[in-house]
Amino acid sequence: MSNLHAAGHDLDAGSAAVDSDTPVEKFREFLEIRGDKLTEPRRVVVRHIFHSHKHFDADELVRDLHDAGKAVSRSTVYRTLRLLVEAGLLRELRLTNRTAFEHDYGYPQHDHLHCTSCNRIVEFRNEQVKELRDAVSRAHGFRASGHRFLITGICASCSRSHTPRRRLDLI
Amino acid sequence: MSNLHAAGHDLDAGSAAVDSDTPVEKFREFLEIRGDKLTEPRRVVVRHIFHSHKHFDADELVRDLHDAGKAVSRSTVYRTLRLLVEAGLLRELRLTNRTAFEHDYGYPQHDHLHCTSCNRIVEFRNEQVKELRDAVSRAHGFRASGHRFLITGICASCSRSHTPRRRLDLI
DNA sequence: GTGGCTGCAAACACTTTGCATTTTT
DNA sequence: AAAAATGCAAAGTGTTTGCAGCCAC
Numbered sequence: 001m002s003n004l005h006a007a008g009h010d011l012d013a014g015s016a017a018v019d020s021d022t023p024v025e026k027f028r029e030f031l032e033i034r035g036d037k038l039t040e041p042r043r044v045v046v047r048h049i050f051h052s053h054k055h056f057d058a059d060e061l062v063r064d065l066h067d068a069g070k071a072v073s074r075s076t077v078y079r080t081l082r083l084l085v086e087a088g089l090l091r092e093l094r095l096t097n098r099t100a101f102e103h104d105y106g107y108p109q110h111d112h113l114h115c116t117s118c119n120r121i122v123e124f125r126n127e128q129v130k131e132l133r134d135a136v137s138r139a140h141g142f143r144a145s146g147h148r149f150l151i152t153g154i155c156a157s158c159s160r161s162h163t164p165r166r167r168l169d170l171i
Numbered sequence: 172m173s174n175l176h177a178a179g180h181d182l183d184a185g186s187a188a189v190d191s192d193t194p195v196e197k198f199r200e201f202l203e204i205r206g207d208k209l210t211e212p213r214r215v216v217v218r219h220i221f222h223s224h225k226h227f228d229a230d231e232l233v234r235d236l237h238d239a240g241k242a243v244s245r246s247t248v249y250r251t252l253r254l255l256v257e258a259g260l261l262r263e264l265r266l267t268n269r270t271a272f273e274h275d276y277g278y279p280q281h282d283h284l285h286c287t288s289c290n291r292i293v294e295f296r297n298e299q300v301k302e303l304r305d306a307v308s309r310a311h312g313f314r315a316s317g318h319r320f321l322i323t324g325i326c327a328s329c330s331r332s333h334t335p336r337r338r339l340d341l342i
Numbered sequence: 343g344t345g346g347c348t349g350c351a352a353a354c355a356c357t358t359t360g361c362a363t364t365t366t367t
Numbered sequence: 368a369a370a371a372a373t374g375c376a377a378a379g380t381g382t383t384t385g386c387a388g389c390c391a392c
Contacts, residue, residue, distance in 0.1 A: 035370085035371090036371070036372090037365080037366050037367070037370085037371060037372070038366085039365065039366065039371090039372060039373080040365085040366095041372080041373070041374095042372085057356095058356080058357080059355095059356080072373090072374095073373065073374045073375075074357090074374090074375095075357090075358075075359080075373075075374065075375080076372075076373060076374075078356095078357060078358070079358090079372085079373090094265040094266070094267075094268075095265070096265075097265075097268070097270065097355085097356075097381080097382080098355080098356065098357095099268065099356085099357090111307075113307070113308070113311055113313050113315075115313075122311065122313075124307055124310075124311060126303070126307055128303055129303065132297070132299055132300065132303060133320075133322050136282075136284070136295055136297055136322060137284070137322055137324060139295075140284055140293065140295060140326075140327065141326070141327030141330075142284050142286075142293075142322065142324050142325070142326055142327060143324045143325045143326075143330050144284075144322050144323070144324035145323055145324040145325070146322075146323045146324070147320070147321060147322045147323060148319070148320070148321045148323070149304075149318070149319070149320045149321075150318060150319045150320075151304050151307060151308055151313065151315050151317075151318045152315070152316055152317045152318060152319070153308060153313050153314045153315035153316040153317070154313070154314045154316070155311075155312070155313055155314075156311070156312030156313060159312075159314050206345090206346085207346070207347090208345090208346060208347065208390085208391050208392070209391080210346090210347060210348080210390070210391070211390090211391095212347080212348070212349095213347090228381095229381080229382080230381080243348090243349095244348065244349045244350075245349090245350095245382090246348075246349065246350080246382090246383080246384080247347080247348060247349075249381095249382060249383070250347090250348090250383090268356085268357080268380080268381075269380085269381060269382095270381085270382090
């Protein structure tokens with residue numbers, strides 16, 4: 001889990017350090033161009049999202065913010081999420097009927113393995129995916145701007161534990 | 172286009188011919204095993220779906236059936252769609268917030284290009300996708316049962332005609 | 343006949359919107 | 368001060384469910 005966050009992602013944090021590459025700054029630039037405003041609720045949402053979350057959905061975010069004593073109304077959360085996607089800071093993931101989000105800024109290109117048993121999502125990185133996408137696009141006169149490669153199946157730990165007719169940890 | 176439907180897929184049709192490989196038959200087998208029943212509304216839904224549709228959503232299906240004078244209640248349509256997915260006859264596609272479906276029976280493995288401008292979906296086939304999926308799964312101890320590779324971008328005809336090129340890299 | 347269906351309407355779950363008030367530039 | 372954002376509650380979507388009567392096996 002934590003290994004995915006390994007290298008230099010010291011976003012936000014209390015440090016009053018250089019602040020021009022934080023998600024909040026990026027968001028401000030985006031809003032500025034459109035003549036929109038960076039408000040406190042928006043700042044709170046963005047900071048929270050890029051502070052720790054990986055994949056999350058609107059409801060989770062509303063609840064987390066509330067529990068952290070930083071409550072932001074559900075409407076504002078939804079409105080802000082929409083903006084963050086437009087701004088390219090977040091990406092939508094539609095595995096189920098509720099939209100999940102993940103970081104798209106300062107985050108390396110990757111794809112997902114979705115375990116249909118425990119419902120967990122594992123990320124993986126593989127250069128060939130993009131190569132393949134570009135090759136296919138080229139062959140179709142398509143100008144690719146992105147892709148989603150989702151592999152569904154049973155993860156290692158689930159196929160170990162849920163396998164019927166097999167003793168669990170006895171050996 | 173038509174090449175995708177190339178070989179022997181004379182499904183439904185009035186011909187009282189051999190009927191053991193139609194989607195309806197497959198569905199019956201599936202239902203039988205579970206001790207469930209093949210009813211007229213279910214037959215109507217399955218026949219309609221495999222008669223012409225490619226990608227469709229529940230609402231479209233309800234409307235089409237209604238317009239064809241073969242109305243089936245919305246609930247039954249939803250219930251039947253769920254069963255067809257379980258039966259492996261249909262596959263879910265979640266590009267937007269409404270679930271879309273496509274044939275999964277008697278249809279070759281393929282993936283999609285989604286044009287975000289005209290919203291059209293184009294299919295493509297490429298063996299390497301599956302190879303890549305299997306390689307990645309293997310590397311993660313994952314037992315893959317399926318995958319979804321979706322390439323988003325602008326299709327040839329849109330990038331020719333429209334040119335309102337959206338700026339995505341403002342930030 | 344029985345257990346599973348169907349249709350209807352009502353319930354749900356997720357997301358969006360109208361509006362009066364507050365905040366940002 | 369003007370323009371835009373917030374929060375609330377109310378309205379939308381899309382999908383599921385409870386139930387009385389109906390139908391396939």
